[in-house]
Amino acid sequence: MTGFTPPSAMTRTEALAAISARAFETARAEAPGFPHTASPDGEWTMSADGDWTGGFFVGQLWLAARDGADAEAKALATRWALRLTPRVESQTVFRGFLFWYGVVIGLAGDDDERLTDAALAGARALAADRNPHAGLIPLGPAAEEASDVGAGETNIDGVPGTVLLLDWAAAASGDESLRRTALEHASGHRRMCIRDDGGVIQSASFDPSTGALIRRYTHKGYSDDSVWGRAQAWGLLGMTHAAVLDPGEFLDTARAVADWWIERLPADQVARWDFDDPDPAAPIDTSATAIAAAALLKLAALDPRAPGRYRATAESSVDALVRGHVAPPGAGRGAGMLRHGCYNRRIGVAVDDELVWGTYYLTEALASLNGRIDISRI
Ligand code: GLY
Numbered sequence: 327m328t329g330f331t332p333p334s335a336m337t338r339t340e341a342l343a344a345i346s347a348r349a350f351e352t353a354r355a356e357a358p359g360f361p362h363t364a365s366p367d368g369e370w371t372m373s374a375d376g377d378w379t380g381g382f383f384v385g386q387l388w389l390a391a392r393d394g395a396d397a398e399a400k401a402l403a404t405r406w407a408l409r410l411t412p413r414v415e416s417q418t419v420f421r422g423f424l425f426w427y428g429v430v431i432g433l434a435g436d437d438d439e440r441l442t443d444a445a446l447a448g449a450r451a452l453a454a455d456r457n458p459h460a461g462l463i464p465l466g467p468a469a470e471e472a473s474d475v476g477a478g479e480t481n482i483d484g485v486p487g488t489v490l491l492l493d494w495a496a497a498a499s500g501d502e503s504l505r506r507t508a509l510e511h512a513s514g515h516r517r518m519c520i521r522d523d524g525g526v527i528q529s530a531s532f533d534p535s536t537g538a539l540i541r542r543y544t545h546k547g548y549s550d551d552s553v554w555g556r557a558q559a560w561g562l563l564g565m566t567h568a569a570v571l572d573p574g575e576f577l578d579t580a581r582a583v584a585d586w587w588i589e590r591l592p593a594d595q596v597a598r599w600d601f602d603d604p605d606p607a608a609p610i611d612t613s614a615t616a617i618a619a620a621a622l623l624k625l626a627a628l629d630p631r632a633p634g635r636y637r638a639t640a641e642s643s644v645d646a647l648v649r650g651h652v653a654p655p656g657a658g659r660g661a662g663m664l665r666h667g668c669y670n671r672r673i674g675v676a677v678d679d680e681l682v683w684g685t686y687y688l689t690e691a692l693a694s695l696n697g698r699i700d701i702s703r704i
Pocket of ligand 1: 378470483546669
């Protein structure tokens with residue numbers, strides 16, 4: 327860890343309030359673009375069009391709107407969500423993140439129909455990109471990654487959000503093929519990215535004309551056969567989302583990926599950026615731990631046979647993030663930020679920063695632990 331946040335005595339409720347206050351302040355400022363990463367002093371770097379992450383900031387506003395049925399939160403979330411609608415046209419699997427978290431989790435029956443139309447159009451466009459041989463939706467040419475994007479490349483981070491978006495769209499439109507696409511997408515990634523021992527590799531190349539796996543590798547991890555922290559966390563969340571659709575098919579996989587995570591989580595409950603980096607001073611990635619904590623809470627809520635340690639690990643990790651890594655009120659511009667995320671150590675980008683998706687998943691986990699949302703459906 328290159329930065330340090332002194333341990334704080336904040337409760338979960340106080341942490342949630344501080345995180346929400348930061349999101350509201352940012353939303354009210356209405357700066358162009360979308361919050362993406364923030365430096366240790368709290369200043370946001372914005373992405374112009376939402377990149378792969380814009381849905382997470384809007385998702386934080388939706389969680390706040392759900393929470394207290396707060397009219398300002400709903401109005402802000404709607405305005406920010408409308409900014410995402412041009413992304414229907416961008417050919418990337420990350421439309422799953424953008425439209426699930428940025429739109430669908432906020433729908434409440436009295437919605438601006440431009441939002442439901444965009445989410446449906448985004449889901450249909452995603453499904454149209456499916457490769458029938460591999461049985462999955464590839465990264466696509468507009469995906470965020472430094473290299474290796476397109477029709478024969480895929481990432482485990484393309485699963486979470488995407489499967490729930492397609493399932494929602496199937497129910498909303500009556501088109502059952504969208505649900506089949508969601509299930510095949512999850513199966514295809516299980517085959518390409520999840521090892522027999524439950525460890526997850528971020529990326530795979532396949533032959534688009536046959537679907538045959540060519541290689542497994544990583545865009546952002548330590549090495550092609552190491553387990554990057556976020557690969558494991560995204561895999562856990564993705565298989566848990568797939569288990570919402572078909573528990574008989576996906577719960578065992580989600581459990582195997584969860585067990586792998588729990589067995590290797592350090593005693594301080596926060597994962598290093600990559601499980602196989604031999605450097606004892608390797609940085610942590612709080613965003614990976616926030617994703618995994620939210621996923622473990624979902625899995626515990628979904629799975630009647632879930633071992634108690636799924637919820638217990640999630641709670642310990644959330645408390646470790648709150649005490650050690652959330653900047654408390656009084657921390658100036660950074661108050662409420664989740665510090666010490668590691669975005670991309672390979673190219674040295676935002677290696678000790680706030681990462682908007684980490685803050686989103688910590689918000690989700692805290693809202694669930696405080697009894698304000700049913701996390702099993704998000
Ligand atoms: N592209 C997803 C991630 O960096 O976690």
